[in-house]
Amino acid sequence: MEINIQLKALADKIILLKDKIETEESTKHAFVLPFINILGYDTFNPTEVVPEFTADLGLKKGEKVDYAIFQDGAPILIIECKSWKEKLTIHNSQLFRYFHVTKTRFALLTNGITYQFFTDLDEKNKMDEKPFLEFDITSLKENVINEIIKFHKSNFDVNKIVNNASLLKYTTEIKKQIDNELQKPSNEFVKLFANKVYAGRLTEKVVDEFKDLVQKGFNQFISEKINDRLNAAINKENQKQKEESEEIVIPEDTKIITSEEELEGYRIVVAILRRKLPTNRIVYRDTQSYFGVLLDDNNRKPICRLHLNGSKKYISLFNDNKSEIRQPIQTIDDVYLFEKELLETIESYELA
Numbered sequence: 001m002e003i004n005i006q007l008k009a010l011a012d013k014i015i016l017l018k019d020k021i022e023t024e025e026s027t028k029h030a031f032v033l034p035f036i037n038i039l040g041y042d043t044f045n046p047t048e049v050v051p052e053f054t055a056d057l058g059l060k061k062g063e064k065v066d067y068a069i070f071q072d073g074a075p076i077l078i079i080e081c082k083s084w085k086e087k088l089t090i091h092n093s094q095l096f097r098y099f100h101v102t103k104t105r106f107a108l109l110t111n112g113i114t115y116q117f118f119t120d121l122d123e124k125n126k127m128d129e130k131p132f133l134e135f136d137i138t139s140l141k142e143n144v145i146n147e148i149i150k151f152h153k154s155n156f157d158v159n160k161i162v163n164n165a166s167l168l169k170y171t172t173e174i175k176k177q178i179d180n181e182l183q184k185p186s187n188e189f190v191k192l193f194a195n196k197v198y199a200g201r202l203t204e205k206v207v208d209e210f211k212d213l214v215q216k217g218f219n220q221f222i223s224e225k226i227n228d229r230l231n232a233a234i235n236k237e238n239q240k241q242k243e244e245s246e247e248i249v250i251p252e253d254t255k256i257i258t259s260e261e262e263l264e265g266y267r268i269v270v271a272i273l274r275r276k277l278p279t280n281r282i283v284y285r286d287t288q289s290y291f292g293v294l295l296d297d298n299n300r301k302p303i304c305r306l307h308l309n310g311s312k313k314y315i316s317l318f319n320d321n322k323s324e325i326r327q328p329i330q331t332i333d334d335v336y337l338f339e340k341e342l343l344e345t346i347e348s349y350e351l352a
Contacts, residue, residue: 003038003145003148003149003152004140004142004145006038007038007137007140007145007148008140010031010034010035010038010137011137011138011139011140012350012351013030013034014030014031014084014112014113014137014138015138017030018031018084018113021083021084021112023083024081024082024083024086027081027082027083027084027111027112028066028081028112030112031084031112031113032066032067032079032081032110032112035110035112035115035137036049036067036069036079039069039148039151039152039153040152040153040154041069041153047070048069048070048071049067049068049069049070050067050068050069050070050075051066051067052064052065052066053065053066053067053068053075053078053098063094063097063098064094065078065079065080065094065095065098066079066080066081067079067081068102068104071153071156074103074104075102075103075104076104076105076106076156076158077104077106077107077108077151078095078098078099078102078104078106078107078108079107079108079109079110080093080094080095080107080108080109080110081110081111081112082109082110082111083111084111084112084113085111086111087111088109088110088111088114088116090109090116090118090129093109095107095109095118095127096127099118099120099125099126099127100125100126100127105119105120105158105161105162106118106119106151106161107119107127109131112137113136113137113138114134114135114136114137115133115134115135115137116131116133116134117131117132117133117134117151118130118131118132119132119161119162119165121162121165121166121169128169130169130173131169132165132166132168132169132172133147133165133168133169133172134172135148147164147168150164182215182218182219185211185214185215187207189214190207190210190211190214191207193210193214193217194206194207194210194214198210230267230270230271230274230279231267233279233280234263234266234267234270238263256286256287256288258286258291259308259309261308261332262284262286262291262306262308264332265291265306265308265315265332265335266284266291266293266306268332268333268335268336269282269293269303269304269335269342270282272335272336272339272342272343273303273342273343273346276343276346276347276350277295277346281295281296282294282295282303283295283296283297285297289307290305290306290307290316291305291306291307291308292304292305292306293305293306295346295349300322301349302318302322303318303342303345303346304316304317304318304335304338304342304345305324306335307326308332312328313328313329313330313331313332314326314327314328314329315327315329315334315335315338317338317341317342317345318345320348
C-alpha cells in the first residue's frame with residue numbers, strides 16, 4: 001500500500017478515535033506506533049525500534065526517551081511523545097539532552113497529531129530550537145508527504161535529508177512570516193508597498209490607513225490567482241471534452257447546452273471541495289434534466305445536482321443513503337450555503 005494511502009487511513013483513524021484516547025501511553029500505541037510502522041520500521045523488533053531508550057547523561061542517570069529507531073546498530077531517530085491533548089514545547093525536552101550524546105542527526109517531538117522533526121543546522125551536535133519539518137497528520141499536503149517519505153526505511157539517507165532540511169526550515173519560516181504579514185501587516189511591510197504607490201509623507205496615520213489597503217490587496221491578489229488557475233483547469237477540461245464530443249455526431253434535438261451559470265455553479269462546488277480533494281476528481285456531466293457534479297466521474301458517487309433551467313432554481317444534495325434532497329436557491333451564489341453538506345457527502349464516499 002502506498003504511503004500516502006496509509007497516512008490518510010491513519011489520519012481518519014485519529015479523527016475517529018482521539019476523543020476516546022485519554023493518556024500519553026494510549027496516544028503512543030494508537031497514533032505514534034502506527035506512524036512508525038508506516039515508515040517501514042518493525043515496532044515489534046527491539047533492535048530496530050527501541051522503547052524507553054536510555055543513554056548516560058553525565059550525572060543524570062536513568063532518563064529515557066520514548067523511542068529510538070536504529071539502523072545498522074546506531075540510532076537514526078529519537079522520538080519523544082506527548083498526549084494528543086498536549087501542546088508541544090521543546091523547552092525542557094529530553095530530546096535536547098539525548099541529541100548530543102547519541103549519533104543521531106534527527107529528533108522527533110509528537111503528540112500523535114502534530115509532528116516536529118529537528119536536526120542540528122544552527123550548531124553541530126546541538127539540536128535546533130525550531131523544527132525543519134512540522135505538520136498535522138490530519139491535514140497533510142502532497143509536498144509534506146514527499147518529505148515524510150524520505151524518512152521511510154527504504155529511502156533513509158542522512159546526508160540527503162540534512163542537505164534538504166536547511167531549505168525546508170527557512171522556507172517554512174518564510175511562509176509563517178508571510179502568513180503573519182497577511183493576517184496583521186507590520187509597519188515595515190506596509191511601508192514597503194506604500195512607498196511605491198503613495199507620493200506623500202508616510203505619517204503614522206497614513207501607515208495605519210495603508211495597513212488595511214495592503215491586507216485587502218494581498219488577499220484579493222491571492223484569490224484572483226487561485227481563480228485564474230481554477231478557470232484555466234476548467235477551460236482545459238472543457239476544451240478536452242469539446243474535442244472529444246466533436247468526434248461524435250449528435251442528433252440536433254438531443255444536444256445539451258451547458259450554460260455559464262451552470263459552469264459557475266460547478267466552479268463554486270470545486271472551490272468548496274478542493275481543500276479535501278484534487279480538482280481533477282470533481283467532474284461535471286450536463287443532462288437535459290439537470291447539471292450533475294460527480295466524484296471520480298462515477299454515476300454512483302453524485303456530489304450534487306443543479307436545476308437551473310426552470311423558473312425556480314434548486315440544488316439536489318445527497319445523504320449517506322444517497323437519497324436526493326432538493327433545496328431551493330435564489331442565485332448560484334447560494335451554493336456556498338451548502339458547504340457543510342457537500343463536504344460531508346465527499347467524506348462519506350472517502351470513508352466507504
